[in-house]
Amino acid sequence: MTDSAPVVTVSGMLCDATLWDDVRHSFGPRVVDVVPTAPSIAEMAEEVLVASDGPFVLIGLSLGAIVGFEVLRQAPERVTAFAAMSTNAGAPTKAQRTGWATFDAQTRRGGFSEVVRDSILPTMFAAPEPPAHHAGRFTAMAEQVGPEAFRRQLAAQATRTDATASLPEVAVPTLVLCGTADALCPPEFHRRIAGAVPGAELHALPGAGHLLPIERPAEVADHLTDWLTRCNTVEGNACPSS
Template identity: 35%
Template structure:
C-alpha cells in the first residue's frame, strides 16, 4: 500500500491520546496531531493546521475535531486527499447546547476539571465503556492535561463555529462518516444526514459504542481508517497511471 501523510484533529478536552491506538496501528508516512488548544475559534484552529500540515494529507477529526476538519475543507479543500469524520456534526450549536457548555465551564472553574471529566465520562461512553475504569482514567488524564482555561476557550470556539450544512454536499473527496450507535453527545443521525448528501460519503456505525469511538472501539475505528486509507492510496495510484484528464 502506498503510504499517506495523516493529520488527526483531537476533540474537546482531548490530547493525542485520543488517537493512541490508531497512530500505533495504521501505516503512514507520518501522523500530525493538530493543535486545538491555542486558538479562540474553530477557523483559527483550521488555519493553524493548514499552515503546518503537508501539502496534501489524509484528514481525520472527531467531534470538535470534525468541526475543525470541515473548516479545513472550506478554506483549503485542495489540500485534503480524503476525510474521516467521527462522531461529529455539520450543524451549529443550539441554544440548549450552548447553555450546557457554559454550565460545564462554570463547573470546571468552580470544582475543577476532574469534576467535569467525571460527569462527561458517563455521556461520552457507551454502556460497556462506562464501567471501564482504565478508559475513564484516560479521559480524566486528557482533561487534566487540557485544563479549565483551555476547556473554556475550546467551548467558546465551538459555540461560535459556523454552520457547515451547506458545505457538506460540496465535499467531493472520499469521506467516511464514523459514529457509535449509543452516542449521547452527538446523535449518529448527524452522521447519517451528512453521508446522505455527500457525493463520495460512506457511513459506518459501531453498535453499542458511544462518542469516543477511537478509544472505546479502537480496533474497529482503526480498521475503518485503514480501509479508507487503502481506498485513498488506490485512487492516487490510478490517477498516476491514468495521468491528468484534459
C-alpha cells in the same frame, strides 16, 4: 491522494493525541497530531493548516471533525481525504450553548475536575459509568489539556455554524464513523453528513459510544486501514464503495 500525503489527526474536546494511540498503526508512517485549542473554529482550522506543509489526509473526531469541516471550507485544495467520527455538522442548539456557558463558569471557579468527572465523562462512552480503564484514559487526557485550553475550546464551540450547506462541495474521499450508542452525536447526525457529501461512506458501530478509538479500536483501525488503502490505490481521488 498520494502515498506521500501525511495523516493529520484532530482530536476532540478535552482529548489529546493519545486518543489515537490504539489505532495509530492504521495511519501509515507520516502522522501529525493537532490538539485544537484556539478560541474559535476558524482559528482552530488555521492550527490544522499550519501543522503540515502541502496536502494531507484529515482525520477528526467530534470537535476535531467540526474543525475539519472548516478546513475543507477554507482550503479544500489541502485536503486529500477526510474521515469524520462522532460528530455533528449542525449549528449549536440553545441547550448546548447554555451547557457550555455553565461548564465555563464552573471551570472558572475552580471546578474543572468536577465538570470533567460529573458532566462530560458520562457522555463519552456507551455507558454513563464506563469501565475504569476507559474512564482513566479520558480523565488523563482532560487533565493534560487543562482548564484554560478547555475554556478556549468551549468558546470555539460557541462560534460553530451549520456546515451542512457546504458538505455537497466536498470533493474528496470521505469516511464517516459513528457509534449507535453515542449520547452526544447519534447516528442520525452521521447519516445526514454521509448523505450530503458525494460518495461518502458511512459505518455505524453497534453499541459503541462517542470515543470510538478508545472504546472500539480494532473496528476503527480496520475501517481506517481499508479506507486508506483503497484511497491510495484509486486514481482520480475517489474511494470505491465498500
